[in-house]
Amino acid sequence: MGITKTEHFSKAQLEIAAMAKAIGHPARVAIIQYLLTVDSCICGDIVNELPLAQPTVSQHLKELKMAGLIKGNIEGNAICYCIEEKSLEKLQSFFGAILKKLEKKTTNKCC
Amino acid sequence: MGITKTEHFSKAQLEIAAMAKAIGHPARVAIIQYLLTVDSCICGDIVNELPLAQPTVSQHLKELKMAGLIKGNIEGNAICYCIEEKSLEKLQSFFGAILKKLEKKTTNKCC
DNA sequence: TTTTAATATTGCAATATTACGATATAAATT
DNA sequence: AATTTATATCGTAATATTGCAATATTAAAA
Numbered sequence: 001m002g003i004t005k006t007e008h009f010s011k012a013q014l015e016i017a018a019m020a021k022a023i024g025h026p027a028r029v030a031i032i033q034y035l036l037t038v039d040s041c042i043c044g045d046i047v048n049e050l051p052l053a054q055p056t057v058s059q060h061l062k063e064l065k066m067a068g069l070i071k072g073n074i075e076g077n078a079i080c081y082c083i084e085e086k087s088l089e090k091l092q093s094f095f096g097a098i099l100k101k102l103e104k105k106t107t108n109k110c111c
Numbered sequence: 112m113g114i115t116k117t118e119h120f121s122k123a124q125l126e127i128a129a130m131a132k133a134i135g136h137p138a139r140v141a142i143i144q145y146l147l148t149v150d151s152c153i154c155g156d157i158v159n160e161l162p163l164a165q166p167t168v169s170q171h172l173k174e175l176k177m178a179g180l181i182k183g184n185i186e187g188n189a190i191c192y193c194i195e196e197k198s199l200e201k202l203q204s205f206f207g208a209i210l211k212k213l214e215k216k217t218t219n220k221c222c
Numbered sequence: 223t224t225t226t227a228a229t230a231t232t233g234c235a236a237t238a239t240t241a242c243g244a245t246a247t248a249a250a251t252t
Numbered sequence: 253a254a255t256t257t258a259t260a261t262c263g264t265a266a267t268a269t270t271g272c273a274a275t276a277t278t279a280a281a282a
Contacts, residue, residue, distance in 0.1 A: 003237055003270065008162035009137035013144070021135025025240085026120035026128040033124070036212045047259090051119035056241050058260055063239095077249035077258055085213050092206040095199055101147045102196055114240065114267055136270085158229090167271050169230055174269095188228055188279040 016094050019087055022067030027052055027060050035070065035083050046081065127205050130198055133178030138163055138171050146181065146194050157192065 006014060023029060027050055034049050047057045061081060064070045068087045073080040117125055134140060138161055145160050158168045172192060175181045179198045184191040 004136065004138075006137065009141060013137045013140045017135050017137040017140050020131045020140075024128050024132025024135045025115065026117065026124040027115075027240095029124045029128050029131075030120060032209065036209060045258095052240095053242050054259075055243080055261080059240080059242095062260085074249095077256095079259065083209070083213060085210070088206055088209055088213070092203060092210060095203040095206065098143065098147060098194070098199055099196070099203060102194060102199070138270095156228095163270095164272050165229075166231080166273080170270080173230085185279095188226095190229065 016091070019067050019069060019091055022064055022069055023091075025060065027057070028064055031057075031060060031064060032069070032083060035081060127202070130178050130180060130202055133175050133180050134202075136171065138168070139175055142168075142171060142175060143180070143194060146192060 009017075023032070030050060031046060034046060046061070047054045050057055052060075061070070061072070065072060069084055070081050071084050073082070120128075134143070141161060142157060145157060157172070158165045161168050163171075172181070172183070176183060179195055181192050182195050184193070
């Protein structure tokens with residue numbers, strides 16, 4: 001069907017999944033990494049940094065924005081994109097919590 | 112086209128994207144969380160824990176396995192699934208590195 | 223050895239994603 | 253005002269994902 005049964009999952013599960021899904025494409029990983037290298041988040045040429053056409057990049061940016069991973073400020077005729085720190089913190093603490101739980105059960109490993 | 116231009120991205124970017132993509136579905140988030148609650152990774156009834164049919168769950172498990180996030184051990188006629196710690200560590204350090212870089216550029220924020 | 227239990231695979235329908243050309247929009251520049 | 257620059261949106265083709273019924277597989281249990 002290609003449709004996810006969202007109603008059966010918790011809000012937290014849906015949120016983590018949505019953010020992870022947004023990162024789940026190499027172009028979007030590259031966009032995030034590029035946003036980290038530009039110092040003042042003076043944006044602009046994200047398109048030139050990627051091996052993809054402008055509409056495709058625009059679409060990827062939209063998905064990152066909708067997942068709350070980046071935000072954009074209009075600066076004249078350009079748009080300044082930045083990473084949304086809060087969402088990345090959520091992801092890190094999700095994985096941090098998992099690793100913490102894993103360490104607690106070192107006694108009972110079967111694989 | 113629905114096809115990703117993988118050849119233009121780095122191995123690291125592809126790996127992070129693949130792992131994130133695997134977590135990018137609420138059922139797979141739920142599976143990971145469930146695997147954390149069972150103490151001895153005596154598996155079995157993951158199907159009963161999820162609001163999805165058995166073939167669907169099996170498919171999600173396969174994707175998690177292919178992304179290297181979980182591993183499965185055959186135990187008689189059942190299969191014991193566990194979380195692959197290394198891959199989660201990779202993800203956490205990816206996000207950790209991002210947050211570290213973000214903290215370094217607090218002076219030049221525009222959004 | 224037949225049955226049961228646990229999981230995987232196949233096949234398929236519905237929907238989502240990826241990519242891009244064409245076009246639209248909107249502000250800066252000339 | 254016309255042009256340029258930066259980005260978004262539309263439309264569409266190719267492919268991927270999600271979900272499940274039906275069926276296969278494989279090992280334990282009866």
